[in-house]
Amino acid sequence: MIKKREAMNRHIILIALLFATVFSGFAQIEDEIQQSKKQKIEKGRVYLLEKFIDRDYQKVKEIKDYLMEMDGEDYVALTPFEQWHILQWTKEYDVLVENLRHADSSYFTSFNNKVFPEKDDLMRRLYLRGVEDKHLLKYNLDEAQLAAEDNAFLTLFLDWLVGSESSDNQKNWNIEADKFLADYPNSDYEWFVTHWIRKPYEVESDWGWGMGFDLCSGLSSGSLAKPVFGIGLNFDIAYKRLLLLLGYDIMAANTRIDQPLTEGGVCPSRTHVNWMPMYANLGYSIIDNHSIRVTPFIGVGGIIETYGTQKHPEYEELEKNLFLYQGGLAFDIKTHGSFENGFIRIKYTCGIHGLGKENASMVHLFSVSASGLIRGAKRVY
Numbered sequence: 001m002i003k004k005r006e007a008m009n010r011h012i013i014l015i016a017l018l019f020a021t022v023f024s025g026f027a028q029i030e031d032e033i034q035q036s037k038k039q040k041i042e043k044g045r046v047y048l049l050e051k052f053i054d055r056d057y058q059k060v061k062e063i064k065d066y067l068m069e070m071d072g073e074d075y076v077a078l079t080p081f082e083q084w085h086i087l088q089w090t091k092e093y094d095v096l097v098e099n100l101r102h103a104d105s106s107y108f109t110s111f112n113n114k115v116f117p118e119k120d121d122l123m124r125r126l127y128l129r130g131v132e133d134k135h136l137l138k139y140n141l142d143e144a145q146l147a148a149e150d151n152a153f154l155t156l157f158l159d160w161l162v163g164s165e166s167s168d169n170q171k172n173w174n175i176e177a178d179k180f181l182a183d184y185p186n187s188d189y190e191w192f193v194t195h196w197i198r199k200p201y202e203v204e205s206d207w208g209w210g211m212g213f214d215l216c217s218g219l220s221s222g223s224l225a226k227p228v229f230g231i232g233l234n235f236d237i238a239y240k241r242l243l244l245l246l247g248y249d250i251m252a253a254n255t256r257i258d259q260p261l262t263e264g265g266v267c268p269s270r271t272h273v274n275w276m277p278m279y280a281n282l283g284y285s286i287i288d289n290h291s292i293r294v295t296p297f298i299g300v301g302g303i304i305e306t307y308g309t310q311k312h313p314e315y316e317e318l319e320k321n322l323f324l325y326q327g328g329l330a331f332d333i334k335t336h337g338s339f340e341n342g343f344i345r346i347k348y349t350c351g352i353h354g355l356g357k358e359n360a361s362m363v364h365l366f367s368v369s370a371s372g373l374i375r376g377a378k379r380v381y
Contacts, residue, residue, distance in 0.1 A: 037070055041077045041117050044070075049122050052089070052129070061090040076114045080107075084161060085126035088137050097150050100157065101188040105195075130162035137162075152180055153189045160197045170201035171380070205376035208238035212345065212371025216249050218277065222353050222361020223320060225253040225273040225305055232277075234345075236373055241285040243295050245330065249367070251275040259318060267307070267315050276304040277365055279349065283330060293332040293343070301326050301351055303363065324351030324363055332371075345369045 048063040064086050067077035078086070080103065087096040130137060141154055156176050163169050177198035181190065214232035230251030237244040253273040258266050283297030303322040307315035328349035335342040351363040 037075055038115065038117075041067060041070055041075060042120075044077070045117055045120060045122055048086075049120070049125060052086075052122075052125065057089050057091075060086060061092070064090065074115060076111060076116045079116070079123070080111075081161075082123055082126060084157075085123075085130060088130070088140070088158070088161075091140055091144065093141070093144050093146055093150070093154065097146075097154070100153075100192055103196075104191045127162065130158075134158070134162050149184050149187060149189075152183065153187070153193075156180055156193070156197065167201050167203045167380075170199060171203075174198050174201070200379045202377040202379055205378050206240050208236075208373050208375035210236040210238070210341075210371055210373035212236075212369040214247065214249055214367045214369040216251065216277075216365065216367035218251065218275075218363065218365040220303070220322070220353075220361060220363040222322065222359070222363070223275075223303070223305065224255045224257065224259055224267075224318060225275045226256045227251040227253040227275050230275070232367070234367075234369055234371060236371070238373060238375070241288060243283045243285060243297070243330075245281040245283060245295075245297060245299070246279070248278045249276065249365075251277070261314055261318075263314065265314060267312075267318055271307065271312075271315070274304075274306045276306075277363075278302055278304075279324075279326065281326065281328070281349075291334055293330075293334065295330040295332070296327070297330060298327040300324060301349070322351075322353045322361075322363065324353055325355050326351035326363075328365075341374050342370065342372045345371050 044063055044067045048060055048067065051059040051063060064078065064083075068083075071077040080099075083099065084096065087093070087099070137158055138155070141151065141158065144151075146154070156173070159176070160173055163173070177193050181187070181193060187193070212234050214230070214234055216230045216232055218227045218230075220227075228251070230249050232247055232249030234245065234247035237246070251274075253275040255267060255269050255271040255273060257269050260266055279299060279301035281297040281299030281301075283295040285293050285295045287294040301324040303320075303324070305318075305320050305322075307319055326349050328347060330345055330347045332343040332345050335344065345368070347365075347367045347369070349363075349365040349367075351365070352360055353363060354360040
């Protein structure tokens with residue numbers, strides 16, 4: 001009995017030693033993982049971000065130096081853009097200019113096969129702080145009393161680094177880049193300026209086109225038809241602020257009064273009429289901004305009336321084709337978001353039929369349309 005108990009105890013001790021050895025091995029592996037270069041880089045970046053948020057730039061410099069010690073052939077601790085942002089806040093302009101002088105194609109190619117850190121919030125925070133406190137970075141740069149060429153380049157570089165991408169900004173950067181290259185020919189910064197800062201950009205073309213759908217109505221003093229409601233298509237062709245408005249509508253109308261027919265009989269009031277206006281107008285946008293566009297226009301148009309002559313051929317004598325000289329105003333309310341080039345157009349058109357004659361008549365057309373106007377893009381260098 002005693003021997004059995006001793007054997008069981010030995011088994012328990014052996015199992016305990018086995019578990020202890022396994023867990024000790026796990027603990028050692030976990031510790032090794034925590035001490036891996038990749039883990040150290042990620043923890044260092046988190047700590048650097050904390051101190052950057054606290055505006056402790058001396059500690060940021062120390063952490064940056066620590067991280068750069070681990071930056072080598074296989075790992076990236078800080079990306080070039082992150083380094084450039086940090087070096088401006090730590091005022092290490094000598095390191096920054098030396099880095100940018102050698103930032104050529106081979107420099108960027110050297111990052112191709114390296115292991116980058118996991119995505120975090122560091123770059124976004126660096127950029128936003130630069131945008132918010134650009135005036136402070138510019139003040140620090142001017143206070144550094146650098147050589148004229150270095151100061152001129154870093155001023156351009158700062159504006160580019162914290163600027164947002166847009167056609168207007170790129171145009172300004174190109175102008176300043178050309179001025180810098182003219183002032184400092186054969187500069188060490190030439191490659192960076194010509195390959196990163198100075199780029200072609202796109203602007204809206206002078207030409208554009210668009211189309212939309214109308215909900216419309218109208219009235220005329222020279223027709224029996226009394227339009228009720230209609231739908232239609234409109235087409236725009238734009239050149240700068242000139243706008244060619246083309247369109248075609250179909251309206252449901254009724255006759256307003258009983259109308260005697262030549263060979264006897266009467267076309268009774270409220271007889272259905274198809275009223276079909278069409279137009280070609282040329283306008284100029286006197287207001288065209290981010291929110292609205294106001295376009296007076298003049299042009300010509302026409303209205304075709306049909307009375308359903310298959311059922312009542314005797315009504316054919318009442319049908320008219322009206323030719324109009326016309327003018328009016330288009331008021332566009334621009335939309336944004338998912339339909340960036342769209343607008344809601346409210347349009348009034350006044351037309352005259354028989355201009356200069358005693359029996360001249362007036363036509364008034366009203367429409368609301370959902371439309372769009374797209375301008376192409378052209379590259380500017």
